[in-house]
Amino acid sequence: MIAYVNQGELALATVNGSPLTKIPENLYIPPDALEVILDSFEGPLDLLLYLIRRQNLDIIRIDVSEITRQYMAYIDLLDIVRFELAAEYLVMAAILAEVKSRALLPRGPGDNDEDENDPRAELIRRLLEYEKIKVSAELLDKLPRLDRDFQIASAEAPGINEFLCAPEVDLSELVIAFGDLLARVKLSSAHQIEWEPLSTRQRMSHVLFLLEERSELTLSDLFTSDEGRAGLVVSFLAILEMVREGLCALVQVAPGHQIYVRSMN
Amino acid sequence: MDGLNLKYILEGALFAAREPLNILKMKTLFGDQKSPTEGMLRDALKSLNEDYEGHAVRLVEVAGGFRFQVSDDLRPYLANSSHDSAGKYSRATLETLAMIAYRQPVTRGEIEAVRGVAVNTQIVRMLEEREWIRVVGRKEVPGRPALFATTTKFLDDFGMKTLDELPLIDSLIPVAVNKDLFNYETANHE
Amino acid sequence: MDGLNLKYILEGALFAAREPLNILKMKTLFGDQKSPTEGMLRDALKSLNEDYEGHAVRLVEVAGGFRFQVSDDLRPYLANSSHDSAGKYSRATLETLAMIAYRQPVTRGEIEAVRGVAVNTQIVRMLEEREWIRVVGRKEVPGRPALFATTTKFLDDFGMKTLDELPLIDSLIPVAVNKDLFNYETANHE
Numbered sequence: 001m002i003a004y005v006n007q008g009e010l011a012l013a014t015v016n017g018s019p020l021t022k023i024p025e026n027l028y029i030p031p032d033a034l035e036v037i038l039d040s041f042e043g044p045l046d047l048l049l050y051l052i053r054r055q056n057l058d059i060i061r062i063d064v065s066e067i068t069r070q071y072m073a074y075i076d077l078l079d080i081v082r083f084e085l086a087a088e089y090l091v092m093a094a095i096l097a098e099v100k101s102r103a104l105l106p107r108g109p110g111d112n113d114e115d116e117n118d119p120r121a122e123l124i125r126r127l128l129e130y131e132k133i134k135v136s137a138e139l140l141d142k143l144p145r146l147d148r149d150f151q152i153a154s155a156e157a158p159g160i161n162e163f164l165c166a167p168e169v170d171l172s173e174l175v176i177a178f179g180d181l182l183a184r185v186k187l188s189s190a191h192q193i194e195w196e197p198l199s200t201r202q203r204m205s206h207v208l209f210l211l212e213e214r215s216e217l218t219l220s221d222l223f224t225s226d227e228g229r230a231g232l233v234v235s236f237l238a239i240l241e242m243v244r245e246g247l248c249a250l251v252q253v254a255p256g257h258q259i260y261v262r263s264m265n
Numbered sequence: 266m267d268g269l270n271l272k273y274i275l276e277g278a279l280f281a282a283r284e285p286l287n288i289l290k291m292k293t294l295f296g297d298q299k300s301p302t303e304g305m306l307r308d309a310l311k312s313l314n315e316d317y318e319g320h321a322v323r324l325v326e327v328a329g330g331f332r333f334q335v336s337d338d339l340r341p342y343l344a345n346s347s348h349d350s351a352g353k354y355s356r357a358t359l360e361t362l363a364m365i366a367y368r369q370p371v372t373r374g375e376i377e378a379v380r381g382v383a384v385n386t387q388i389v390r391m392l393e394e395r396e397w398i399r400v401v402g403r404k405e406v407p408g409r410p411a412l413f414a415t416t417t418k419f420l421d422d423f424g425m426k427t428l429d430e431l432p433l434i435d436s437l438i439p440v441a442v443n444k445d446l447f448n449y450e451t452a453n454h455e
Numbered sequence: 456m457d458g459l460n461l462k463y464i465l466e467g468a469l470f471a472a473r474e475p476l477n478i479l480k481m482k483t484l485f486g487d488q489k490s491p492t493e494g495m496l497r498d499a500l501k502s503l504n505e506d507y508e509g510h511a512v513r514l515v516e517v518a519g520g521f522r523f524q525v526s527d528d529l530r531p532y533l534a535n536s537s538h539d540s541a542g543k544y545s546r547a548t549l550e551t552l553a554m555i556a557y558r559q560p561v562t563r564g565e566i567e568a569v570r571g572v573a574v575n576t577q578i579v580r581m582l583e584e585r586e587w588i589r590v591v592g593r594k595e596v597p598g599r600p601a602l603f604a605t606t607t608k609f610l611d612d613f614g615m616k617t618l619d620e621l622p623l624i625d626s627l628i629p630v631a632v633n634k635d636l637f638n639y640e641t642a643n644h645e
Contacts, residue, residue, distance in 0.1 A: 042356055043382035088382050129379050132434060136367050137359035139432040144337070146422040151343060153322035153333035153470035155512045155523035157281035157533055169544055169552075171613045175622045177546065178553035181569060202618040205560045205604030208592035246595040247560070247602070264595045269528065277511030277529035280470075283577075294532045321467030338459060339467035342484050391572050394547045 044092035045130040047074060052127070059127050064103055064120060068096040099123055203238035204247070211248060211263035219259045271301055272309040272316075279313075279324070279333050285421055287330030328420030328427065358388050365398050366419070366431060370412035372404050389413075397422065461491055462499040462506075469503075469514070469523050477520030548578050555588050556609070556621060560602035562594050579603075587612065 041047040051070050052062055075093050099120045144150050210217055222235045239261060242248045251260045278294050279286055288307075292300040301309075310331060314324045322333045335343065354362075361384055364376045373384050392398045397419040403409040420426065468484050469476055478497075482490040491499075500521060504514045512523045525533070544552075551574055554566045563574050582588045587609040593599040610616065 042360065043380060045381035092381070126379075126381070130381060133360055133363050133367070133379055135434045136432075137356065137363035139434060140363050140366065140423075141354065141359050143423045143425075143432065146424070149340060150337060150424065151335045151471040152283075153280065153335050153467075154283065154473075155277075155280035155470070155525050157277075157525040157529075169549065169613075171615075171622065173544075173549055174553050174556065174613070177549035178557050180546075181550050181553060184571070199617070199619050201557075201559050202604075205591050205602075208560055208602060208604070209589075212592060247592060263592070269532075273511045274529060274532050275511075277525045278533060280512050280523065281525045281529075281533055296532075321463045322470050333470070335467045335471045339464060339471075342459075342464050343468060343471050387571060394572050394575055396545070 042134075044089045045127060046134070047071065047089070048092065049127060049131055049134070059124055059131070062124070064096065064099045068093075068100050071096055095119060095123060199234050200237045200241060203234050204242055207235075207238055207242060207261065208247060211261070215263040217261045219261060222261065271305060272313050275306070275309050276313055279331060282332070285327055285330035285332040290330065325424070326426060327424060328417045332421075355388075357382075357385060358391065361385075361388050362392055362397065362415075365392070365413045366415050366428070369414040369428075370401050370404075371414075372410040372412055374410055376413075461495060462503050465496070465499050466503055469521060472522070475517050475519035475522040480520065545578075547572075547575060548581070551575075551578050552582055552587060555582075555603045556605050556618070559604040559618075560591050561604075562600040562602055564600055566603075 041050065048067065048071060049059075051067055051074075052059055057063070072093060075089050102119060146152070207217075207222060210221070219239075222239065223232050227234075239248070239250070243250060246264065248264060249262045251262050252258070274294060275291060278291065282290075288303050291306050295301065310324065317323050317333075321336050321339055323336055324331060325334050360380055361376060364379060365371055368375065368379075373389070376384050389398070395418075396416055398413050399416050400411040401414040402412045404412050415428070420428070420430075425431070464484060465481060468481065478493050481496050485491065500514065507513050507523075511526050511529055513526060514521060515524045547570075550570055551566060554569060555561055558565065558569075563579070566574050579588070585608075586606055588603050589606050590601040591604040592602045594602055605618070610618070615621065
């Protein structure tokens, strides 16, 4: 987008090292290509600005009929390929049509250029306003940015974990956070997945942790009798779930032999 | 001060901190002991800064306070190991951020009015997560929409001390447009 | 080497790195250029170490390689700042922690799928530092992402003996969520 500021034109492509700013008139453009071009606009103002700058025109002196004609050509295309995106573009088309029709009307003696309701003035104001933001965004992106352009110089401070002054968290805050998440997900949910009860998930974490230390465990390592039947069931479900999710593998040399839980690492 | 001198303590604290340290935070380092005055701290910082001349790191001041930063000339060497996985932002994101930075405090509706398209909720959330923007209040108009502003972290991450350091576009677009149109109103107005 | 000397480059790289740098990693800093030999690197490291004598940080060699570390004698000062009344955790932090607690073992991608935004590396690091979460393994999918789970310290700090004591969402948020407690819904599951 730098090119945009410097030469007042947007390069569509680079051909043999030089920017191509105009689609050659005799060139056949497949509809897909135009779709791609439209995709690169941030909205109707951006498209309009592009059409204006492509002709090296000053925003203040735009020829509304010509711009409207070009704009409508793009809109027709947009309408064909991406109807759902067209609303914002159609509003602009209506504005342009109004500006154009007003321009055709004879001016009465009481009218003057400063007419507050002049849609052309309003359009120009919006274009200038948008262009400012567009260029500001480019400038902002060029500012040196932490981690992209410069880095913090830091040293480890072992044993001083608390240096970051950790705030306290109440359990209820955590629950509310999760509740919010669920509520939000529910709004955009497409389908349902069943999740294991927490005790199973905790056991999964525990087994994974054990597997980090020893890459292989026997099934009996994971079943402790003092947990009783419920404990056994939880361990069993955890292992099944882990096998399903590809977190571990079960290995047995021969029928009747010891079954091993093996880490995938 | 336990025999450790002020400059030494500041040096360690600045390197240990993950965020810039301001004068107030520096004072709290000294706990219940008599904490140094601002003048003493500034003198120590100045001297520390001089000590690092010629080194690959330097002491800089940003909005949130002071921090050590790796010198710019090392950028080509560190590019391989850059931490920023999401270093590239879409134009929509940058334009939204620019609107908030240059026009703050600003509502979503105001951003939409200028950009001519709806503001994507994901983008706003992402900027909030990045701690570059936050809601600073609500506008007293129907619906009481949230007013967004940039944070100190935004300034820190872009290496600025104040919003005045935001680049102005005057200088880049020569004549095409009315000059006073480009006089950005930065801080709190509207 | 562009006129920048080896020691200078190493100094910057060591301060920029979040993990210790070993000799191999140091060599990769130089990319396609002729990389220095191990001997040259060790000489530079030795000299760098000497430069930092008397400073509040020093160059140490740990299992993973070399890193700068704040001197131990500063510990009491750095501990002071933790008394500083801290703010609150951000919503992003709490949601990330909640996801790990309720859905463990879970990958970053899974958290992102539910939250709809990228998980900030800072947040993960901070939760790890607080020893509330840890990596318990890797998922056998492309990229082998780390699987996060909560720790015993998490249970301790929140006053629980087991995860089963985590409050059931139903009781607190009556309407918002699905009645069947563990029928969580996600938009983009993997």
